[in-house]
Amino acid sequence: MPNKRSIFREFMARNGLKWTKQREAILEEFLDSKEHLSTEALYLAIRSKHPHIGYATVYRTLKLFAESGIAEERDFGGGQVLYELSNRGDHHDHLICNGCGAIIEFEDQSIEKLQENVAREHQFKITSHRLEIFGLCAKCSSPKH
Amino acid sequence: MPNKRSIFREFMARNGLKWTKQREAILEEFLDSKEHLSTEALYLAIRSKHPHIGYATVYRTLKLFAESGIAEERDFGGGQVLYELSNRGDHHDHLICNGCGAIIEFEDQSIEKLQENVAREHQFKITSHRLEIFGLCAKCSSPKH
DNA sequence: CACCTTTTGAAAATCATTTTCATAGGGGGT
DNA sequence: ACCCCCTATGAAAATGATTTTCAAAAGGTG
Numbered sequence: 278m279p280n281k282r283s284i285f286r287e288f289m290a291r292n293g294l295k296w297t298k299q300r301e302a303i304l305e306e307f308l309d310s311k312e313h314l315s316t317e318a319l320y321l322a323i324r325s326k327h328p329h330i331g332y333a334t335v336y337r338t339l340k341l342f343a344e345s346g347i348a349e350e351r352d353f354g355g356g357q358v359l360y361e362l363s364n365r366g367d368h369h370d371h372l373i374c375n376g377c378g379a380i381i382e383f384e385d386q387s388i389e390k391l392q393e394n395v396a397r398e399h400q401f402k403i404t405s406h407r408l409e410i411f412g413l414c415a416k417c418s419s420p421k422h
Numbered sequence: 423m424p425n426k427r428s429i430f431r432e433f434m435a436r437n438g439l440k441w442t443k444q445r446e447a448i449l450e451e452f453l454d455s456k457e458h459l460s461t462e463a464l465y466l467a468i469r470s471k472h473p474h475i476g477y478a479t480v481y482r483t484l485k486l487f488a489e490s491g492i493a494e495e496r497d498f499g500g501g502q503v504l505y506e507l508s509n510r511g512d513h514h515d516h517l518i519c520n521g522c523g524a525i526i527e528f529e530d531q532s533i534e535k536l537q538e539n540v541a542r543e544h545q546f547k548i549t550s551h552r553l554e555i556f557g558l559c560a561k562c563s564s565p566k567h
Numbered sequence: 568c569a570c571c572t573t574t575t576g577a578a579a580a581t582c583a584t585t586t587t588c589a590t591a592g593g594g595g596g597t
Numbered sequence: 598a599c600c601c602c603c604t605a606t607g608a609a610a611a612t613g614a615t616t617t618t619c620a621a622a623a624g625g626t627g
Contacts, residue, residue, distance in 0.1 A: 293572090293573085297573090299575070316615085330575090337616090352497070354497050356614070357613095357615095372541065372546050381544055383543075385536060391532050391533045392533070398528075401555070401560065405556045406554060407553070408551070408552070409553075410537055410546070411549055411550045412541065412547045415545035418545075438603090438604085439605090440605065441593075442606080460583095474606095475606085476608070477608095478607065478609095481584065481585075482606090
């Protein structure tokens with residue numbers, strides 16, 4: 278099980294891309310952080326340690342993460358694209374709290390199966406899908422809040 | 423079954439908003455057009471008949487359609503928000519062809535049920551959800567293309 | 568170590584969408 | 598029908614996320 282660091286380095290090598298200290302710093306920061314973060318959030322986190330790294334570089338590097346497969350782009354409609362570490366193979370979907378912004382992941386094979394049925398009925402070849410459920414999480418829907 | 427025209431007019435009246443010729447023209451054009459269209463597409467369609475109507479007015483009016491309930495905003499991630507006429511009550515989801523851009527609607531009660539189960543497990547209160555399946559439609563995945 | 572190519576950072580450019588602001592126009596009250 | 602007040606409109610500027618430009622600064626390969 279190659280880790281994300283080596284997957285990314287291999288991706289870079291395979292595509293004749295260079296290993297720079299900026300990319301390394303951004304990778305480390307990304308791997309350390311919790312999931313679902315915006316380019317802006319990552320940029321700000323990195324800025325404290327590496328004030329010289331520019332916004333554009335963070336954007337460009339996150340795109341590379343997505344291309345290499347170690348990260349996935351998520352557009353939950355908040356105006357900003359979020360990136361999350363991809364957990365090889367297994368697909369998951371999201372519950373998104375409109376109250377506190379929490380993002381809860383879940384996996385449901387039955388739903389996946391039913392989606393495949395729907396696609397089959399339409400002779401549609403699936404390449405990807407997304408299921409997002411919006412609402413209020415347990416905390417935000419409790420009377421105390 | 424009040425039609426969309428009257429629903430919208432009532433919404434306007436109820437909120438002290440005015441009935442203008444621009445809004446009427448935009449409404450008519452919107453009701454006439456096929457579903458899932460961008461503000462830009464609607465603006466261009468209207469421009470031929472009403473060259474005086476501005477881009478901003480189309481944006482503002484589409485937002486009103488969404489607020490009034492006669493239309494729904496959809497963000498399929500193509501950079502532009504699309505609007506579709508809302509078909510009373512029933513929820514549907516989408517198959518989106520990456521080849522020709524076709525958007526196929528479908529409804530599946532079993533999937534909805536499973537979503538409710540997932541939400542219940544997380545004590546999550548659903549307000550809305552979206553399920554989008556991306557891939558190739560029958561036409562685009564056939565060998566001839 | 569040289570050289571060629573990619574990368575970087577800052578600033579400018581894009582693109583969809585929103586806002587500003589001065590003018591025009593609904594529509595309720597008279 | 599006329600006023601008057603407030604909303605609506607259009608053109609242009611503003612916004613905000615993301616992308617591109619471009620000259621200067623490295624990778625890394627031979």
